[in-house]
Amino acid sequence: MIxxxxxxxxxxxxxSLSAFASPEILPNIVHEKVLxxxxxxxxxxxxxxxxxxxxxWYKVGASYEHxxxxxxSHVLEHMMFQGTDKLEPGEFSKIIAANGGRENAFxxxxxxxxxxxxxxxxxxxxxxxxxxxxxHLKLQEKExxxxxxxxxxxRRMRTEDKPQxxxxxxxxxxxxxxxxxxxxxxxxxxDLEDMKLADLAAWYKQWYAPNNATLVVVGDVxxxxxxxxxxxxxxxxxxxDFKPVKQRIEVPQVGLRRxxxxxxxxxxxxxxxxxxxxxxxxxxxxxxxxxxVLSGIxxxxxxxxxxxxxxxxxxxxxxxxxGYDMNARLPTxxxxxxxxxxxxxxxxxxxxxxxxxxxxxxxxVAQKELDRIKAQVIAASVYEKDSNFYQGMQLGxxxxxxxxxxxxAEYVEKVNAVSAEQLQQVAIKYLIExxxxxxxxxxxxxxxxx
Amino acid sequence: MRIxxxxxxxxxxxxxxxxxxxxxxxxxxxxxxxxxxxxPTKGLPIVDVQLVFNAGSAxxxxxxxxxxxxxxxxxxxxxxxxxxxxxxxxxxVGAQLSTGVSRDFSTLTFxxxxxxxxxxxxxxxxxxxxxxxxxxxxxxxxxxxxTLLGIKRREESPGTLAQLALYKEIYQEHPYAKPVRGTVESxxxxxxxxxxxxxxxxxxxxxxxxxxxxxxxxxxxEQMVADLLADLPMGEKAQxxxxxxxxxxxxxxxxxxxSQQTHLMYGTxxxxxxxxxxxxxxVGNHILGGSGFSSRIVKEIREERGLAYxxxxxxxxxxxxxxxxxxxxxxxxxxxxxxxxxxQTLLEFIxxxxxxxxxxxxxxNISGGFALRLDSNKKxxxxxxxxxxxxxxxxxxxxxxxxxxxxxxxxxxxxFQRRVLIDKMVMVTVGQxxxxxx
Numbered sequence: 001m002i003x004x005x006x007x008x009x010x011x012x013x014x015x016s017l018s019a020f021a022s023p024e025i026l027p028n029i030v031h032e033k034v035l036x037x038x039x040x041x042x043x044x045x046x047x048x049x050x051x052x053x054x055x056x057w058y059k060v061g062a063s064y065e066h067x068x069x070x071x072x073s074h075v076l077e078h079m080m081f082q083g084t085d086k087l088e089p090g091e092f093s094k095i096i097a098a099n100g101g102r103e104n105a106f107x108x109x110x111x112x113x114x115x116x117x118x119x120x121x122x123x124x125x126x127x128x129x130x131x132x133x134x135x136h137l138k139l140q141e142k143e144x145x146x147x148x149x150x151x152x153x154x155r156r157m158r159t160e161d162k163p164q165x166x167x168x169x170x171x172x173x174x175x176x177x178x179x180x181x182x183x184x185x186x187x188x189x190x191d192l193e194d195m196k197l198a199d200l201a202a203w204y205k206q207w208y209a210p211n212n213a214t215l216v217v218v219g220d221v222x223x224x225x226x227x228x229x230x231x232x233x234x235x236x237x238x239x240x241d242f243k244p245v246k247q248r249i250e251v252p253q254v255g256l257r258r259x260x261x262x263x264x265x266x267x268x269x270x271x272x273x274x275x276x277x278x279x280x281x282x283x284x285x286x287x288x289x290x291x292x293v294l295s296g297i298x299x300x301x302x303x304x305x306x307x308x309x310x311x312x313x314x315x316x317x318x319x320x321x322x323g324y325d326m327n328a329r330l331p332t333x334x335x336x337x338x339x340x341x342x343x344x345x346x347x348x349x350x351x352x353x354x355x356x357x358x359x360x361x362x363x364x365v366a367q368k369e370l371d372r373i374k375a376q377v378i379a380a381s382v383y384e385k386d387s388n389f390y391q392g393m394q395l396g397x398x399x400x401x402x403x404x405x406x407x408x409a410e411y412v413e414k415v416n417a418v419s420a421e422q423l424q425q426v427a428i429k430y431l432i433e434x435x436x437x438x439x440x441x442x443x444x445x446x447x448x449x450x
Numbered sequence: 451m452r453i454x455x456x457x458x459x460x461x462x463x464x465x466x467x468x469x470x471x472x473x474x475x476x477x478x479x480x481x482x483x484x485x486x487x488x489x490p491t492k493g494l495p496i497v498d499v500q501l502v503f504n505a506g507s508a509x510x511x512x513x514x515x516x517x518x519x520x521x522x523x524x525x526x527x528x529x530x531x532x533x534x535x536x537x538x539x540x541x542x543v544g545a546q547l548s549t550g551v552s553r554d555f556s557t558l559t560f561x562x563x564x565x566x567x568x569x570x571x572x573x574x575x576x577x578x579x580x581x582x583x584x585x586x587x588x589x590x591x592x593x594x595x596x597t598l599l600g601i602k603r604r605e606e607s608p609g610t611l612a613q614l615a616l617y618k619e620i621y622q623e624h625p626y627a628k629p630v631r632g633t634v635e636s637x638x639x640x641x642x643x644x645x646x647x648x649x650x651x652x653x654x655x656x657x658x659x660x661x662x663x664x665x666x667x668x669x670x671x672e673q674m675v676a677d678l679l680a681d682l683p684m685g686e687k688a689q690x691x692x693x694x695x696x697x698x699x700x701x702x703x704x705x706x707x708x709s710q711q712t713h714l715m716y717g718t719x720x721x722x723x724x725x726x727x728x729x730x731x732x733v734g735n736h737i738l739g740g741s742g743f744s745s746r747i748v749k750e751i752r753e754e755r756g757l758a759y760x761x762x763x764x765x766x767x768x769x770x771x772x773x774x775x776x777x778x779x780x781x782x783x784x785x786x787x788x789x790x791x792x793x794q795t796l797l798e799f800i801x802x803x804x805x806x807x808x809x810x811x812x813x814x815n816i817s818g819g820f821a822l823r824l825d826s827n828k829k830x831x832x833x834x835x836x837x838x839x840x841x842x843x844x845x846x847x848x849x850x851x852x853x854x855x856x857x858x859x860x861x862x863x864x865x866f867q868r869r870v871l872i873d874k875m876v877m878v879t880v881g882q883x884x885x886x887x888x
Contacts, residue, residue, distance in 0.1 A: 122818075
């Protein structure tokens with residue numbers, strides 16, 4: 001089973017103070033400062049170990065790209081390691097390594113982020129280098145040609161040679177019409193082949209600026225010190241005038257969409273998705289939190305409904321899960337996926353999933369079930385404090401998608417307020433056939449006889 | 451997304467470790483003979499536990515897959531309770547349990563809030579799963595079918611096929627040759643009784659190490675472990691795994707597969723846990739292929755030639771000789787170039803060793819990143835587990851940095867020349883040969 005929602009899996013549980021954790025044990029304070037050039041700096045002090053993570057988030061990603069240039073944000077992320085005016089290609093990484101650090105970067109539909117994890121006194125190294133590549137990236141043809149090959153290899157590895165991943169790509173392209181979420185984050189192969197260095201230069205110039213970025217530092221640091229360092233390295237960088245981002249809201253879906261994807265695979269696979277709102281798209285967010293809990297009722301653990309009813313109960317599914325990313329920038333899909341057991345078809349699995357949805361619409365969930373999901377949310381809000389990286393990620397992501405980092409503090413409370421009636425209501429309101437897309441991935445006839 | 455494997459990271463000379471306290475691992479033995487290791491932590495109301503049995507797939511004997519299936523069934527029915535009831539007990543207090551199997555070990559991994567009510571409930575469920583699995587017939591059949599489907603799905607992954615083929619070739623008749631989860635034939639033949647017998651033989655106190663990390667006192671930890679293990683029979687420690695015979699001779703094997711990329715793996719058995727050469731080999735490997743962008747293999751394959759997204763090398767120490775492996779995946783038409791560059795990089799590394807600058811950089815990275823290896827309860831647990839499961843001395847973390855700093859250029863070259871024998875290296879490629887059928 002592919003991880004449908006890797007970003008969700010990491011982020012659907014946002015922290016707050018819980019019944020089990022007193023403020024003394026778990027200080028939950030975020031310090032914020034906005035520099036004159038618009039760079040927002042967020043700091044969370046955590047003194048459990050003498051380390052820190054520094055992350056810089058840019059408001060750009062695959063959902064900012066237009067047709068023909070898909071994959072630009074991600075290729076640019078690769079090029080950010082390939083040299084600046086002061087740094088040779090690869091030198092950034094070399095300096096971080098010499099300082100005992102680990103670093104990486106990731107591109108999503110709604111963000112591009114870079115991070116370093118280091119012994120806490122090394123923060124300055126990280127800020128100096130990030131400030132350098134925010135304004136002085138040196139895009140060179142030789143490095144570009146090579147890096148583009150690397151990205152194509154990445155695409156082959158992640159998508160072309162993974163039947164379920166490729167099915168998911170076709171599925172999204174069918175589910176969305178005018179929303180940029182129809183395009184893969186890594187880009188279509190043809191667009192990668194057509195990409196030019198000048199495209200990247202323009203993209204870099206357009207989005208990489210202090211007033212389009214958030215710096216998040218979590219760990220054994222003093223907020224005042226971080227602000228001082230950030231001021232020193234980033235304040236000389238000028239702000240850029242941004243045109244408003246085109247909204248590109250998905251057109252209403254007016255009927256079931258259904259497709260088949262044939263793959264060189266051994267085992268069939270089913271994907272289903274309903275159009276749903278997100279935190280960023282609604283004034284009143286009650287429905288969003290209810291959908292969040294609904295995904296927990298279906299798929300939050302071994303005792304949740306899909307595992308209980310379809311994997312164990314009727315034994316139609318070998319695996320089945322539901323997922324929802326409430327932190328997406330634009331309206332998204334409430335997703336289901338699953339693999340039928342040997343001898344049962346994807347049709348049967350689809351009917352079984354629809355039956356599960358009907359039950360949610362017909363009858364309120366039991367209080368016990370609801371309490372179990374809430375208990376998991378509270379526990380998770382404590383567990384996640386075990387990771388600086390994760391805490392930073394929540395702040396950076398919420399800020400970058402436009403929800404605002406402050407909202408992270410509401411999460412547990414909002415989840416706790418969701419009632420069984422609300423769950424039933426959102427199931428009736430959003431999980432409707434006219435807003436559904438179904439893709440069945442079927443093994444190609446005589447594919448790879450071994 | 452750009453995943454890069456970076457292994458730790460600054461030298462004692464450059465940063466002060468005054469703030470970094472290396473945890474002391476406390477040890478005691480339970481009444482029935484299990485070794486218990488405990489690291490108290492402050493700051494978070496969480497308890498993390500891992501149970502490690504010497505009961506990996508290397509103990510499958512004629513029933514390949516029995517260790518895997520036994521492990522998978524533990525929480526599918528225990529002490530008369532159904533899988534659903536067990537899951538509800540853990541999840542109603544937000545606790546988590548998972549089971550896992552490698553070639554050497556079977557493990558149970560537990561996480562709970564340390565708050566009294568939550569812990570009481572989750573611990574009771576943990577106790578049932580450990581001590582009284584029922585292996586219910588219905589659940590047995592279901593999980594067996596899931597396992598068989600998982601085995602079938604291996605055929606969808608050229609990377610998995612390459613790894614299985616390599617292990618098969620370098621381990622031949624040794625139990626490490628077999629897939630951890632078994633084959634269609636071997637798993638189909640398994641019965642509930644086989645699982646019960648395996649469980650009774652290997653899930654015993656003398657064959658168990660308990661590792662506990664978290665926000666509880668020593669006294670609490672002792673009581674919890676005593677309670678957990680009270681009903682577990684003493685039993686006997688598992689017999690040692692057979693020695694790995696020498697690979698007779700290196701070779702290249704190709705499996706035709708209709709993928710766009712060819713997956714390449716190149717390896718041979720080399721290191722056991724606590725191997726005397728391990729420190730020199732691992733510092734050397736940091737330079738060869740274990741430190742992402744700083745490493746030679748990534749420079750050669752990715753940065754110079756644009757041949758692959760991921761290229762790496764590692765030593766995998768096991769109870770008996772685990773493999774040294776190099777790997778990458780590249781578009782089919784480039785496999786010859788990639789294979790040649792991989793072999794050449796290793797050959798040159800063995801013949802000429804590393805230079806002073808590379809060694810200093812590696813030491814800086816390893817020692818400077820040391821604090822990052824211990825900065826969460828989760829990482830602490832995993833470090834303590836590797837230390838105790840491998841039988842390393844309990845002060846391993848305290849002496850680690852000085853051992854790294856003592857490694858010399860000639861230690862590395864000497865260790866590679868003695869241990870990584872190029873004519874015993876096996877190369878497996880899985881993909882489409884050029885001119886092969888679509």
